[in-house]
Amino acid sequence: MSSSNPQALLIPLLLAAIGALLFWAFWSGLTGHEGERLAALALERVPESGASNPVTSVLLNFRAYDTLLELAVLLAALLGIWSLGPAAAPYQRASLLLDSLVGWVVPMLIIAGGYLLWIGGQAPGGAFQAGALLGAAGVTLALSGRPNAGLPGEAWLRVLAALGTLVFALIGLTLMGVGLGFLTYPPALAKALILTIETGATLSIGATLAAAFLGGRPRAKRNAEP
């Protein structure tokens, strides 16, 4: 950070100007409008969306397109990580105390993930939170020295990582095939479809996050380390 004097002065000044502009925009965004907002529209149509939690309705019904692309972003990030090199060497196996704690924590994380996935239909929760918990379980396993973070072999890992995007896109295309719009769920089937997509997405997000933590392509042979 050995910057010359004018630069050291210029950056804070510019940032203050940007900050003032942002704050003005934020202020006028909060106070300035009287027109119709998306919130009212979304809340009004939650009952026909297949999930009574408004956030889940937005995520998997009203803006399902967006969520599909976000899952694709996750997949692309993982492919990028895999293409940059092999995974880092596994950590040392943890000592007895941490090891037995991990034996308790990981099943709890998986159960909590399943709970969040189910409860997401009517209360805060859903695929992203559940997936994050599964990813955290994977990270815990990796930190305590399990090679591969408890993930399956590369062939199955590929299936898991692509599952969310695949299920999402297939359901969208099937709906298009039967004459509805892309990802326009028929209200009678909405709950089942959302749950299917969310299950696939949860597994994908969890596997992707844990695999991303390993930092590279899975090693072919476990413990194979020069």
Place this chain on the structure above:
Amino acid sequence: MSHEILLTQLLYGGAGILFFLLGVWSFISHEPLWRKLIALNIMGAGVFHVLVAVAYRGLDAPPDPVPHALVLTGIVVAVSATALALAFGRRLDREAPEHTSDAHGGVDDREDGTHA
């Protein structure tokens, strides 16, 4: 909209804007790659703050679900983008000649062997 709600939104969102600016400052003025990454994540956290503040409707009204959905997916995408950037950093470290490898500050040194 009551004043109490507006005040909460301004405090929370204002803090978010402050976070964002701190992140931008750190991103510009620090050389090592990992510091830039942390700065990017702080910028992201600031943006999430602002979005959550915009969604607030008071304690007894449901929040605007649209920004909440954006933040939810945004967090996961930000984490995976950070992981990708770290992988890039490790690759850069591996490719760089020995004497320059300090320039972007070793992002992760695990590949040299196991660490406790």
